[in-house]
Amino acid sequence: MSPVEFQRVPVREQLPQERIRNFQEVSLGYNEEEAVAEAKRCLNCKNPPCRMGCPVNIDIPKFIKYIAEREFMEAALELKRWNNLPAICGRVCPQERQCEQPCVVGRRGDPINIGKLERFAADWELEHGVEIPRLPEPIRHKVAIVGAGPSGLTVAGNLAYAGITVTLFEALHKEGGVLVYGIPEFRLPKKIVAAEADYIKRLGVEINLNVLVGRTVTIDDLFAEDYEAVFLGTGAGLPLLLNIPGENLNGVLSANEYLIRSNLMKAYKFPEYDTPTRRGKKVAVIGAGDVSMDCARTALRLGADKSMIIYRRSFEEMPARKEEYHHAEEEGVEFNWLTAPVRVLEDKGSVAGLECIRMQLGEPDASGRRKPAPIEGSNFEIEADTVVIAIGTTPNPLIAMTTPGLEMSAHGTVVVDKKTGKTTRVGVFAGGDVISGGATVISAMGEGKIAVESILKYLEAKW
Amino acid sequence: MFRILRKEELAPSIKLIDVHAPMVARKAKPGQFVVVRVSEEGERIPLTIADWKANSGMVTIVFQEVGVTSMKLGELEEGDALVDLLGPLGQPTHIEKYGTVVCVPGGVGIAPLFPVARALQDKGNTVITCMGARSQNLLFWVDRMRSVSDEVLISTDDGTLGFHGFTTDLLKQVIARGTKVDRVFTAGPAIMMKKVAEVTSMAGVPTLASLNAMMVDGTGMCGVCRVMVDGKTKFTCVDGPDFDAHKVDFDHLLSRLAVYKAEEKKALELYMQTRGAK
Numbered sequence: 125m126s127p128v129e130f131q132r133v134p135v136r137e138q139l140p141q142e143r144i145r146n147f148q149e150v151s152l153g154y155n156e157e158e159a160v161a162e163a164k165r166c167l168n169c170k171n172p173p174c175r176m177g178c179p180v181n182i183d184i185p186k187f188i189k190y191i192a193e194r195e196f197m198e199a200a201l202e203l204k205r206w207n208n209l210p211a212i213c214g215r216v217c218p219q220e221r222q223c224e225q226p227c228v229v230g231r232r233g234d235p236i237n238i239g240k241l242e243r244f245a246a247d248w249e250l251e252h253g254v255e256i257p258r259l260p261e262p263i264r265h266k267v268a269i270v271g272a273g274p275s276g277l278t279v280a281g282n283l284a285y286a287g288i289t290v291t292l293f294e295a296l297h298k299e300g301g302v303l304v305y306g307i308p309e310f311r312l313p314k315k316i317v318a319a320e321a322d323y324i325k326r327l328g329v330e331i332n333l334n335v336l337v338g339r340t341v342t343i344d345d346l347f348a349e350d351y352e353a354v355f356l357g358t359g360a361g362l363p364l365l366l367n368i369p370g371e372n373l374n375g376v377l378s379a380n381e382y383l384i385r386s387n388l389m390k391a392y393k394f395p396e397y398d399t400p401t402r403r404g405k406k407v408a409v410i411g412a413g414d415v416s417m418d419c420a421r422t423a424l425r426l427g428a429d430k431s432m433i434i435y436r437r438s439f440e441e442m443p444a445r446k447e448e449y450h451h452a453e454e455e456g457v458e459f460n461w462l463t464a465p466v467r468v469l470e471d472k473g474s475v476a477g478l479e480c481i482r483m484q485l486g487e488p489d490a491s492g493r494r495k496p497a498p499i500e501g502s503n504f505e506i507e508a509d510t511v512v513i514a515i516g517t518t519p520n521p522l523i524a525m526t527t528p529g530l531e532m533s534a535h536g537t538v539v540v541d542k543k544t545g546k547t548t549r550v551g552v553f554a555g556g557d558v559i560s561g562g563a564t565v566i567s568a569m570g571e572g573k574i575a576v577e578s579i580l581k582y583l584e585a586k587w
Numbered sequence: 588m589f590r591i592l593r594k595e596e597l598a599p600s601i602k603l604i605d606v607h608a609p610m611v612a613r614k615a616k617p618g619q620f621v622v623v624r625v626s627e628e629g630e631r632i633p634l635t636i637a638d639w640k641a642n643s644g645m646v647t648i649v650f651q652e653v654g655v656t657s658m659k660l661g662e663l664e665e666g667d668a669l670v671d672l673l674g675p676l677g678q679p680t681h682i683e684k685y686g687t688v689v690c691v692p693g694g695v696g697i698a699p700l701f702p703v704a705r706a707l708q709d710k711g712n713t714v715i716t717c718m719g720a721r722s723q724n725l726l727f728w729v730d731r732m733r734s735v736s737d738e739v740l741i742s743t744d745d746g747t748l749g750f751h752g753f754t755t756d757l758l759k760q761v762i763a764r765g766t767k768v769d770r771v772f773t774a775g776p777a778i779m780m781k782k783v784a785e786v787t788s789m790a791g792v793p794t795l796a797s798l799n800a801m802m803v804d805g806t807g808m809c810g811v812c813r814v815m816v817d818g819k820t821k822f823t824c825v826d827g828p829d830f831d832a833h834k835v836d837f838d839h840l841l842s843r844l845a846v847y848k849a850e851e852k853k854a855l856e857l858y859m860q861t862r863g864a865k
Contacts (some may be wrong), residue, residue, distance in 0.1 A: 295673040361808040381809035399630040400850035473842040
């Protein structure tokens, strides 16, 4: 056996100075030779710790072994046994906190690049033709899924595998939820989302776009139409705001607005596409999560001279994935740590700047992170013509308002039994951001898989 | 796809389409709106529902051609289809028996107030409509408003029909003649609704305004439609579109409606060029 290679095969990327002028994907991924070389670094552990770190429990050593043996289709099919959306997850999962974090090779060198290997195998399958597995004879049960985001698509696919008749309802005009409206093209190409959504449709899932459950139909209507169970994967679509003076000036946008315009509506192609967007020259993004990085990097691509992250805590507490931070920094995004916005400055109804205050960290708070507190009298102004608020989202209250018996938490999330995904309403299950309030694509999918198990049990044996 | 069953030109640049959208037609209530998209490259725009028929699955939309999207919409003919139509959205107008109510629609705002007036009359209210437009040829649905009102007063800015003046003048006349007005409903240009609010605020008559904020998704996600009501931030799409007119910051609404003025102008010029080339 050859000695373990401690260094990762590097991933090719578009150069920062080039990529900030386009919306094409930053990471170019592995080619076959690179993927095989990276796969051969895997030790194929008997009790693989990586697998414990995966919310959908992918047999990671197994799919990697197939890549090492150049059995690329087998690798892709192995991934699909656990995950319906591998080309997406390979791109957007926080691997450094999940599968790659406990990797045994990582104790002495770089952990195996599991994410890029997943992406490689999934892309290979998309290029060479996706095969639809043989499905069981349809059984008579009908299930409705609300929301065509990561959890809804996962539940739809897995129920279809079990022979259930599935109808998916989506409010927007495209499938994918946050994958199409939120995550930018340069991180997750929309043709990848379309291809993976197409796979779900080819499993026999019917997707009805332009249906806002709670308005176009209610959960009660769905039960009246003979759906036996309903899965809520409605996400966390309502933007949180700062409640500071000047927040409603022209040029202050929620991250949702900024990203929806650019991603879902393709405003970066205006006027070829009809939707315009704010093309600020000096853009201040409030917050330091993945969404904040997406906004700051979008600003550069829309022509900003200066794109800034304003974050009240420090680098250590930043919630963004390291890869996103790294890419943003390479592209020239400025980071203002320990800085909180106080007031948006006005000039004739529009943004003229941002007044901020310096912060310091105190004792750990409920989240375990050190609590920031303002330093009196440290106010200062930042030059900006555009402010994007990316401090998180919360679930849309519409379904709760229109569904009797559905209990909500104080944070606006749907209350579920975490082990089963059951809500307080018989026959209604939920997963993803609508129960967590905002987490990752893969945790939404993990919760979706839990719900599938209990939906199948419910259809057989009732609640 | 949402097929256009019928198209009618109500006035120059004001058009009506009946669209096949059975799920929307089943749920629609007065005051609600839809978000439509005309083509794959199109934007999402909100349009108020002017009428609906649940049994034939039909939703009526009235719109004015003011920008690229509404012009593209106006180019569609019977048999063509909208790529997307989402609704019904927003909170329905609160309808109850108030006594005597005055509906004040201006311009294209006549359309959304028609089902509101009808529902108010059905509830047993005495409905007085003060409707107006810039000129006689821009005024539509006078007969339809008469069919759901106990009294209809008309104004035109240029005096070509009815009272020479504004709908607010008609409203002032109704109040001045001593009619006890219990509630006012208004829809139309933001500047007109602002003036209506000023009149009814002086007279102490509770007033609901149906706001015409800009929107993208229309479901509470983007927040571009945020308005200031009683000093608080509200989303027109999910908290509205009806708000207490006396508490709405109309100047803020007017300012936000102009956010993309430069882009809209540029897009319109390009569109007119390409249309001219055809």
